[in-house]
Amino acid sequence: MPNEKVTTGFKLVRDTFVVTDERIILIDHQGVTGKKTRIASIDLDSIYEVTMETAGTGFDDSELTIHYITSPYFKANNVSTAAYKFEFGKKFNLQPFYVAILTLATQNRKRINA
DSSP states (O other), X not given: OTTOOEEEEEEOSSXXXXXXXXXXXXXXXXXXXXXXXXXXXXXXXXXXXXXXXXXXXXXXOEEEEEEEEOSSOTTSSSOOEEEEEEEEOTTOOOHHHXXXXXXXXXXXXXXXXX
């Protein structure tokens, strides 16, 4: 979008996402060949909860799940929500990104519930 600035981006196990100053852009490669691509975005202002699961022993990957509001009005009676799970490689240090998104989610919860 015009005047939107990219802050960081990640290539995951199968997918890619880009973080801007306004939203997270998801690039989801679908199907066996990965030729079909779905692009979606999550507004940073709509994120209200984040969970992290670190890699264990063996072939486990780290996971970050972002819970966000999909309703156009955050303070409506029937708020719709969704979650998106990001899978990172085992050697990726997920903690700095988790702390940044968790800080944002905490600020959003306080703003929405004020």
